Amino acid sequence: MGSSSTFFKLGPVRQSSLPFGDLSCSPSVRLGPWDKGSVGWALSGPKWKQPKISTLAPSGWKAGDGCEVVRTGSASARASASAVLAELTWKLILTSLSPGFFIWWLFHWGMEHLPVEVIGNILSRLRAARDVVIASATCKKWREAWRNHLHTLSFNSNDWPVYHDLSARKLEILITQTIFQTTGLQCLSIFMDDVDEFSAAPVIAWLMYTRETLRQLHYNVKTTPNVNIIEKCGRHKLEVLALANNSITGVEPSYQRFPCLKSLSLSHVSISALELSLLLTACSKLETLALINPDIAMSDAQATMELNSLSLKDIYIEAISMDKFILEADSLENLHLKDCTLEFFELVSKGALRVLKIDDVSVIHLDIGENTENLEVVDVSSFTIMWPKFYHMISKASRLRRLRLWGVVFDDEDEVVDLETISVCFPRLSQLSLSYDLRDGVLHCGLQGSSHLENVVLLEVGWTIINDLFSEWVAGLLERCPNLKKLVIYGVVSEAKSHEECQILASFTSSIVRLMRKYIHVEVEFEYE
Incomplete structure (x- = not known):
């Protein structure tokens, strides 16, 4: 050069x-x-x-x-x-x-x-609208790339402090002026946390101007009056739709179809159970669905919310409270429930489920079906379980690689996780994570048997309230994992410790030091909070 x-x-x-x-x-x-x-x-x-x-x-x-x-x-x-x-x-x-x-x-x-096409791609990588506009001022060629080849544009209140000082009216003008100088936007993102609401007219103008080319839309600002975004974006090329703080009404599957939509996220969105069901019907290729704290209206005649999708593979449900939820999804691979209160939850599928995550959920009856042969990950935390019933639900998962039972509470005080059963039913298990209250007498029942967890290479254990049984429990687990490579111990240590607590912690530390001399090939890591 x-x-x-x-x-x-x-x-x-x-x-x-x-x-x-x-x-x-x-x-x-x-x-x-x-x-x-x-x-x-x-x-x-x-x-x-x-x-x-x-x-x-x-x-x-x-x-x-x-x-x-x-x-x-x-x-x-x-x-x-x-x-x-x-x-x-x-x-x-x-x-x-x-x-x-x-x-x-x-x-x-x-x-x-x-x-000029490459320049358009470079500008699109910047995403933030202000950066894109300033960079496009480089020369005539870059301005041409902005007008004709820019495909990604983001207006985010975190990207530029001045956004916080502008009124909703000025923001509407700014966004309109910027969008209308482009001709082929494929991804549009508008996240303004400080804005109470936008007027309907400019929002409709943005959607009408971009909908022929738009592939992704992320929008989180309320509009007055409410804009039916579903109606404006239906029957076009949209593949990803993420809505927040909006209302969805008047869904007509026969007219408002989304033939290309693969990902749908609804956060703090007001919608009826019936229209949510109709919306899924209109999305024939939907693969990913996220429902985050939605305001779901249930009619008196419909006490059960039923969702049906033949194409759905991944669903994330957070902060939903209702009596009965039935999900029929033959192709579902990933189910994640978080911070939900349900009396009845049922999954109807054909056994494609690979990942099951339950985090801080209250449910009286949980049913994921009998076909669990393909389960690879079961991650349960802050959850009250009936171990015999829960074990029966996942017992056919011979391909299970990761089992995490963290902060779980057993419905019956005499229940305990049975390592013998786990080792026999889950021969491919490579990562085991356990954290629950240990009780004398019950502990020994969980450690009975002689079968080994041959493939477990990572073992995670934890406590919320430490007692003398913990080191004994860890020793029993280590004996059952002959090929273990790493042990991670999580613990909660209170700021105001009594003399008894200090003695227990000191005794535990000494026990672990002595124990690990026997397992010098195992890496040990402590995580205290």
Whole structure:
């Protein structure tokens, strides 16, 4: 690579094309040397001066290679543009298919040789609307890429502090002005935490303008009056839809179909049980569904919520409270229930389930069906279980690789996790995580038997209230895991410890030290909180 530099212009830029602010100058930018192994941005005054060339550069690079920016204008304008261009370059390097080849190609051939489609992809990688707009001011070619080849745009209140100071009306104008200068958006994200609500008219305008090309829509702002986003986006190419703080009404599956939708997330959304069921019917290719604290209206005649999907593979349900929930999903592979209160939950499927996660759920009757042969992960935490019934539910899972029972409470005080049963029924188990209250007498029942957990290589154990039985329990578990590689012990240590608690903790520490001398091949890790 030679030492000659490549020039391109950052202007002149029309004020109307910069909704996020004026650069206040028509600067020149020069690509030059590397500085200390990273992209260095050297700024000069009104007249360009050849800056010093750093001798510290990546191996194999010559002086004059790399990147160096020189521009004119106010100091604040120089700093602003340089910061954006530096971030752009780093993101451009980090996200390229082959960073080494890309750096060589970029600085050897120069910016002007970048195809406009590639520039559009670079701008899309930035995502944040303000960064995209400022970077697109680089030159005419980059502005063309913004207009015709930008496919991702995000308006997020966390990306720019000024968003917090703007009124809803000014934000609507800003977003409208920016979106309407693009022609092929595929991913649009609007997350404004400080905005109470947007007017319906601009929101409808954004959706109508982009819906022919849009593949992903993430939207979390209330609108007044309510906008039927389902109606505006149906029958088009949408693949991902994430809605929050909105209402969904008037779902008509025969008209509002989503032939391409694969992922649907509804967070704090108001919808009736019937319309939620109809919405799933309208999504024939839906694979992922997330329901997070939805406001689900149940009619007097419908005490049960029934959802049916032939294509659904992954469902996440959080903060739902109702009497009866029936999910019919033949292809479901991943079921995650979190912070739910249910009297009855039933999964009707054909045995495709691979991952079952239950976190802080209160349910009287739980039924995931008899076909559990394909289960690979069972993760249960902060949950009251009847062990014989729960074990029967998962006992056919001969492919189980990970079993986690953490902070569980047994419905019957005499119940305990039976290691003999686990070792016989789950021969492929490689990770075992157990944490529950230990009681004298019951503990020995759980450790009875002689079968080994041959494939367990990671063992995690924990306590909330430590007692003298814990070290004995750990010793019994270690004997059953002959090929163990790592032991992780989780514990809760109160700030105000009594003398008795200190003695128990000291005794436990001494016991573990003596025990691990017998298992020197096992890595031990402690996690206390």
